[in-house]
Amino acid sequence: MKKAKYIIKKMTAKLVKSCKNLKNVNLISRIVLAVAAVMMVVALGVVLFYKTPLHEVICNPEQHNVVEVKSGDTLSKILGNEGFSMRDIDTISKTLKTEANFTTLRAGRDKLDFIRPSENAPISKIVIINGPWNRVEIDCGVPGTWQCQKVEIERDTRIAYKEGEIKEGSSFYLAALEAGVPEGIVIDVYDLLAFEMDFERDIRAGQKFYVVYEENYNAETKVDNGSVLAVSFDALRGNVQMYRFIKPDGHVGYYDENGNGAIKSLKRTPINNAKITSSFAGRRKHPVLGFTRAHKGVDFRAPTGTPIPAAGAGRVIARSFNRGHGNFVKIRHNGTFETLYAHMSKFAKGVNVGTVVRQGQIIGYSGSTGLSTGPHLHYEVIKNGVHVNPMTVKLPAIDNLDAKNKPLFIEYKKGLEEKINILKTDPKKIVRLKDEEENKENKK
Ligand SMILES: [Zn+2]
Numbered sequence: 518m519k520k521a522k523y524i525i526k527k528m529t530a531k532l533v534k535s536c537k538n539l540k541n542v543n544l545i546s547r548i549v550l551a552v553a554a555v556m557m558v559v560a561l562g563v564v565l566f567y568k569t570p571l572h573e574v575i576c577n578p579e580q581h582n583v584v585e586v587k588s589g590d591t592l593s594k595i596l597g598n599e600g601f602s603m604r605d606i607d608t609i610s611k612t613l614k615t616e617a618n619f620t621t622l623r624a625g626r627d628k629l630d631f632i633r634p635s636e637n638a639p640i641s642k643i644v645i646i647n648g649p650w651n652r653v654e655i656d657c658g659v660p661g662t663w664q665c666q667k668v669e670i671e672r673d674t675r676i677a678y679k680e681g682e683i684k685e686g687s688s689f690y691l692a693a694l695e696a697g698v699p700e701g702i703v704i705d706v707y708d709l710l711a712f713e714m715d716f717e718r719d720i721r722a723g724q725k726f727y728v729v730y731e732e733n734y735n736a737e738t739k740v741d742n743g744s745v746l747a748v749s750f751d752a753l754r755g756n757v758q759m760y761r762f763i764k765p766d767g768h769v770g771y772y773d774e775n776g777n778g779a780i781k782s783l784k785r786t787p788i789n790n791a792k793i794t795s796s797f798a799g800r801r802k803h804p805v806l807g808f809t810r811a812h813k814g815v816d817f818r819a820p821t822g823t824p825i826p827a828a829g830a831g832r833v834i835a836r837s838f839n840r841g842h843g844n845f846v847k848i849r850h851n852g853t854f855e856t857l858y859a860h861m862s863k864f865a866k867g868v869n870v871g872t873v874v875r876q877g878q879i880i881g882y883s884g885s886t887g888l889s890t891g892p893h894l895h896y897e898v899i900k901n902g903v904h905v906n907p908m909t910v911k912l913p914a915i916d917n918l919d920a921k922n923k924p925l926f927i928e929y930k931k932g933l934e935e936k937i938n939i940l941k942t943d944p945k946k947i948v949r950l951k952d953e954e955e956n957k958e959n960k961k
Contacts, residue, residue, distance in 0.1 A: 580633040583646075588624040595622075599631055599640065609643070609655060609663050616665045617653045619645065649740045650733075673734040674743055676948045678940035680727040689716055689750075693728065702730045705745045709759055709771055709779065711851035719753050719832065719873065726750040729937055731950075744769075746950070747933060753873050760933065762918075762926050770916045774930070776923045778916040783829040783854060784876070785907050787896055788883075791817035794893055797906035813904040814857070814897035819883035821862050821892040826877045828856045828896070833872045833880070836864055842895070843887025846880045856907075859895035860886050 584595055592613070596606045613619040622629075622645070632642040639660070645653040650672060655665040681696030683689060693703045706728055707716065731743025748759045759771045759779040771779040786793075795816035819825075827848055834855070835847035842859035846868065849855050862884025874880060885892045898907040918926050936948045 578635050580636055580638075582631040582633075584629045584631065586622045586624050586627045586629070590622065590624060592622055595629060601640075605661070605663075608661070612655065612663045612665050613645075613653065617667050619647075619653050619665075619667075623647070649735065670735060672740075672743075673736075674731050674949060674951065675734060676729060676746065676936055676940060676950060677732045677742075678727065678729050678937060678944055680725070680941075682726070683720055683722055683724040685722040687722070689720055689726070693726070696726075696728075698728045698730075699742050702728060702742055702745060705730075706748055709745060709748055710750060710757065711853070716852070721753070724751045727937075729933075729940075745771075747937065754875070760926075760930050762929055764918075764922050765925070770918075772918060772926060776918040776926045778918075782913045783850065783856065783898065783907075784826075785828075785912070786815075786817065787826050787828045787856075787858070788817055788819055788823060788894060791819055791823075791894065793908075794818050797904075797908065811904075814859070814895050815907050817894045817896060819892060819894045821882075821884050823883040823892075823894070824865075824879040825858050825861065825881045825883055825894055827874045827880050828876070828898075829854070830876045831856075831874060833868055833870055833874060836868060836870055839887065841888050843889060844881065844884070845887075848874060848880070853901055855899040857897040857899065859897070860884055860889045860893060862886065862892075 582599075584599075586595070592610055593606050596609060601609070626647070628646040630644040630646060631640050632644065633639065634641050639657075641657045643655040645655070647653065650670045652668040652670065653665060654668050655663050657663055679693075679696045679698045681692045681698075683692045687695075690703060690707075693706065694700065698706070710716075727747075727749045728745065729747040730745045733740050733743055744761055746761050748757075750757045758774045760774070761769065761771055763769050773779045793815055795812060797815050798812045825846075829848070829850045831848040831850035831854075833846060834849045835845065835857075838844050842857070844861040844864060845857055845859040846861065846864065847855060847857045858881060860883065861881040864881045865879045868874070868880045883892055883894050889895075896907060898905050898910055900910060933950070936950070939946055939948055
């Protein structure tokens, strides 16, 4: 721009100078010349100022025609509508299949962009837009030959931080939505914290929390949310923290502040190394009652007085006696799992209905109370109200970091916390996880 202005200024000066020199020419000629000079300057100005856009409009008027895939549409039908011959349609379909492993278009989701280098020119490129981050580009090289490639759009992943507090009579769900946490992320957080707390019974007014998660941008437009990166919750038995961490081998897990697997799960055998004396069975002959009846748990050999640890963190929902189970404790771990421990000789001190227990916390001592032939632990796992086999039920894996990965995790967590602190003071600031990786690369 500056250059253009300079040129115009110089040209004007030159023209004025040359006009002054034409002293012999009459007034009309002078006026005509002056007008011509002004017009020339204006024309030059226009050309210089608008050089780039004019050039684009004239030389590169790429034409786009975006077609949305509707119910009943097929690739052949859409290509046919665009005027492709049967032979071209066949070639394009085959190329898509062999080079991009692409076979079906999804109605209501996928779009096709037909691109012509200029108006009335044949279509030179087809872009299948399938999802916010995926494209399949089909280029026409030599007329009649098509090449295709899958293109993944690079995500600009930014870190979002939302904090909140449980209000009187509210739930974590409502408080999180109120804090601006997207619903999908709230559900992920539920799953993460499910073994740490009971969202129905462990929620109190005044509990503070924060959720850190990924937001994916394409240019400056937010497209979707990624994973939960960190969670902090002031639970009844103290602050619970979880961090997402990717091991160098690509394995993704959530860990507490010390690098222990944050997803606590249940232990299949509450007492370590205890021998199974009777397995879970839909039906079996009851040793005392003598008739056939289901065995809804697993029996472990345990001399009277053996401490019985809770199989997972949770809340005691029963501490009682009945004829069959004798002294028993039942723990609710989350919305899905409950465990029951029977035939206890006595309960552990401080374990009552409502007590929040940690995984491994002693809840009682083995014995032979109730319908029992000898001291043992009868252990039941109840999933969604149905007794399941503790030895085979699918449980989230307990995954602690080893000596090699722990220091990497601690370093990563330090970096993430620094970013969280930046967002705590300025939640609108653009912060990326990647920045750190880039800096690390630079340091090497
Ligand atoms: Zn049993």
